[in-house]
Amino acid sequence: xxxxxxxxxxxxxxxxxxxxxxxxxxxxxxxxxxxxxxxxxxxxxxxxxxxxxxxxxxxxxxxxxxxxxxxxxxxxxxxxxxxxxxxxxxxxxxxxxxxxxxxxxxxxxxxxxxxxxxxxxxxxxxxxxxxxxxxxxxxxxxxxxxxxxxxxxxxxxxxxxxxxxxxxxxxxxxxxxxxxxxxxxxxxxxxxxxxxxxxxxxxxxxxxxxxxxxxxxxxxxxxxxxxxxxxxxxxxxxxxxxxxxxxxxxxxxxxxxxxxxxxxxxxxxxxxxxxxxxxxxxxxxxxxxxxxxxxxxxxxxxxxxxxxxxxxxxxxxxxxxxxxxxxxxxxxxxxxxxxxxxxxxxxxxxxxxxxxxxxxxxxxxxxxxxxxxxxxxxxxxxxxxxxxxxxxxxxxxxxxxx
Amino acid sequence: xxxxxxxxxxxxxxxxxxxxxxxxxxxxxxxxxxxxxxxxxxxxxxxxxxxxxxxxxxxxxxxxxxxxxxxxxxxxxxxxxxxxxxxxxxxxxxxxxxxxxxxxxxxxxxxxxxxxxxxxxxxxxxxxxxxxxxxxxxxxxxxxxxxxxxxxxxxxxxxxxxxxxxxxxxxxxxxxxxxxxxxxxxxxxxxxxxxxxxxxxxxxxxxxxxxxxxxxxxxxxxxxxxxxxxxxxxxxxxxxxxxxxxxxxxxxxxxxxxxxxxxxxxxxxxxxxxxxxxxxxxxxxxxxxxxxxxxxxxxxxxxxxxxxxxxxxxxxxxxxxxxxxxxxxxxxxxxxxxxxxxxxxxxxxxxxxxxxxxxxxxxxxxxxxxxxxxxxxxxxxxxxxxxxxxxxxxxxxxxxxx
Numbered sequence: 098x099x100x101x102x103x104x105x106x107x108x109x110x111x112x113x114x115x116x117x118x119x120x121x122x123x124x125x126x127x128x129x130x131x132x133x134x135x136x137x138x139x140x141x142x143x144x145x146x147x148x149x150x151x152x153x154x155x156x157x158x159x160x161x162x163x164x165x166x167x168x169x170x171x172x173x174x175x176x177x178x179x180x181x182x183x184x185x186x187x188x189x190x191x192x193x194x195x196x197x198x199x200x201x202x203x204x205x206x207x208x209x210x211x212x213x214x215x216x217x218x219x220x221x222x223x224x225x226x227x228x229x230x231x232x233x234x235x236x237x238x239x240x241x242x243x244x245x246x247x248x249x250x251x252x253x254x255x256x257x258x259x260x261x262x263x264x265x266x267x268x269x270x271x272x273x274x275x276x277x278x279x280x281x282x283x284x285x286x287x288x289x290x291x292x293x294x295x296x297x298x299x300x301x302x303x304x305x306x307x308x309x310x311x312x313x314x315x316x317x318x319x320x321x322x323x324x325x326x327x328x329x330x331x332x333x334x335x336x337x338x339x340x341x342x343x344x345x346x347x348x349x350x351x352x353x354x355x356x357x358x359x360x361x362x363x364x365x366x367x368x369x370x371x372x373x374x375x376x377x378x379x380x381x382x383x384x385x386x387x388x389x390x391x392x393x394x395x396x397x398x399x400x401x402x403x404x405x406x407x408x409x410x411x412x413x414x415x416x417x418x419x420x421x422x423x424x425x426x427x428x429x430x431x432x433x434x435x436x437x438x439x440x441x442x443x444x445x446x447x448x449x450x451x452x453x454x455x456x457x458x459x460x461x462x463x464x465x466x467x468x469x470x471x472x473x474x475x476x477x478x479x480x481x482x483x484x485x486x487x488x489x490x491x492x493x494x495x496x497x498x499x
Numbered sequence: 500x501x502x503x504x505x506x507x508x509x510x511x512x513x514x515x516x517x518x519x520x521x522x523x524x525x526x527x528x529x530x531x532x533x534x535x536x537x538x539x540x541x542x543x544x545x546x547x548x549x550x551x552x553x554x555x556x557x558x559x560x561x562x563x564x565x566x567x568x569x570x571x572x573x574x575x576x577x578x579x580x581x582x583x584x585x586x587x588x589x590x591x592x593x594x595x596x597x598x599x600x601x602x603x604x605x606x607x608x609x610x611x612x613x614x615x616x617x618x619x620x621x622x623x624x625x626x627x628x629x630x631x632x633x634x635x636x637x638x639x640x641x642x643x644x645x646x647x648x649x650x651x652x653x654x655x656x657x658x659x660x661x662x663x664x665x666x667x668x669x670x671x672x673x674x675x676x677x678x679x680x681x682x683x684x685x686x687x688x689x690x691x692x693x694x695x696x697x698x699x700x701x702x703x704x705x706x707x708x709x710x711x712x713x714x715x716x717x718x719x720x721x722x723x724x725x726x727x728x729x730x731x732x733x734x735x736x737x738x739x740x741x742x743x744x745x746x747x748x749x750x751x752x753x754x755x756x757x758x759x760x761x762x763x764x765x766x767x768x769x770x771x772x773x774x775x776x777x778x779x780x781x782x783x784x785x786x787x788x789x790x791x792x793x794x795x796x797x798x799x800x801x802x803x804x805x806x807x808x809x810x811x812x813x814x815x816x817x818x819x820x821x822x823x824x825x826x827x828x829x830x831x832x833x834x835x836x837x838x839x840x841x842x843x844x845x846x847x848x849x850x851x852x853x854x855x856x857x858x859x860x861x862x863x864x865x866x867x868x869x870x871x872x873x874x875x876x877x878x879x880x881x882x883x884x885x886x887x888x889x890x891x892x893x894x895x896x897x898x899x900x901x
Contacts (some may be wrong), residue, residue: 128785145827160826163819179785180715180814184723185830186837224823292697297892300694313582321586329888331733383530383581388895389888412582417565421626424562425547428587435588486731486791490699493790 123213136200157223231496249276283339291487319468327408328380333482344474355407369430379415525615538602559625633898651678685741693889721870729810730782735884746876757809771832781817
């Protein structure tokens, strides 16, 4: 396999991307920007690694097996798909020649292959580099939490869309105002971000009272706080609810930050937190054509003990299958969590106006509504779900040009 | 809240379901069958629990808080949705009267509420009952593993569809033969089970070589074993690949049971298994409109150390971000796993015939294909994804009537 120095064609093809293209720099098959500086001032082979020194005083030691694996030449990465073609199967042949070319790294391997690396790309990826991310970290709601509001017209601008996405990923909830009273507008907004995630209730659902409901949401009763579809192994990540009509008395929307309340529970009653996070229980939805069930704890923690998911839905909680001696304690813990979630300290409420939309993280933020009187007017919401992956992808793409 | 004894209307409404209806038994708002026998021969209140004795000698002690929570009356469960309306918020009022009614349990609570439980329903749910499931356990491939084949016509019968679903959940792979050469037949088969899960490649995708591919699958090159979309937090569960044309030379399909090979790795080299299961790495797909990325280990284990997911895709493995001193060891472990996966001992291959379809568990079974020569004939597959939840639901519904 001979090396291929990127041809001028490829350079030209990349000139219109966000990367700060240096005509002397190797093409890195990357669409995310990497810095043009600092350049390298020294590079040398040391045992099975390359020692790199940048102009700003930073240094790194990268194993040659890593460098060979990341060669960006067009035999090692597919020209169109940018995917890796090189397979790190055999013990890599050693580098025999290292040199700097206009401050960038050039390596000649024992089999003749040539690898070129942009200094800024390596700098961004040196093991000591601070982690970079276009995604905001999660932030628990404070006592005075007020949702970010974005005007409908603004989400069609990069700045407005970025603000909307960042608030949703950071706070788990964001509002949109002043949209049109147009059927399926919720789907149009969703599809700008990614495909709607379909469930047993369809890709897009209507929330209004209807005859022969197969779900409490399709009645006019009040809905205590809950997450949607905890009976799925993977409940929907993000829910969008768009208001088309809201003339009925009542029906205000309710929300609580489940992660924040779970942390409060952990502080107030560690044993209750332990029971809800360690004991898996059953959730199940059944109708004539479906029986969708899974077993999982109400509070899910990752390996570090951090809360990563809430499953809370009293309607589709199935038979509690636990050792008999743990049942009473489990119910006490459940009651405690329920009471905290519904206390005014942690619950926010507002009435969605027609043309308004709320988007929230269904695996973190619980939602509900007050009862409404269907005889006093119509109430009609349209909803859909999105995968979190699609929101994150969108933010990364927006960040390319920011 | 007064109790409501189920009305004759409700009993009638349930008479056409799969439950073995005893006209004297309480209605349990359940669509899954529960046994009509054994009946109860004794029940008594003991402290904060009820002691139950069945005719066959089995017994159980159920906390009264559990019984109150599971009351199936129409004020405690919604008549149409079958969802729980009762909220176990306050310390439950104690039962003051217990009696058997034709062998079924009847409890009167201190507030006057009446709860009736079918003896067989309680029997099925007693804490000592063996777990029941319509779902087959996973079974690793043996050396002589041959995929189950189901005729296309048979999946439209309950027996054939059950066989197809069971093989898919048990073996992680199943074949369908003799289907029509009809565009989108794969979508029709999928939609019988559940909604197609859309991704950045659409709800349904075509696999054939095409100009300007954004993915290696859309070229004619050989594809080493991989899982699809490991760069998503939640890669698709189940993949269906339907063959419409396969006249090109080459292009045979390749598969390996990733769970089985991971176990082999764990036995042969525990340290390699540890590196691949404990060190999260990055996966990333980027094109002009998407940048979908996540960080996860190649082998994911649950809290008990059992393998629950494989993410393996050399094309979209992103920059390896690990402490420099772990990189060389990680590459050795990766090479070991790669070599095992592709060895004839663990890899099966076959040519899909037009009208044939392979379905497999994308989070367990790796797939690939040999290179083909697009000049020797056409090769055209259509694919889609399904959620595992939908397959399990379908099997449970089929089991209602079996």
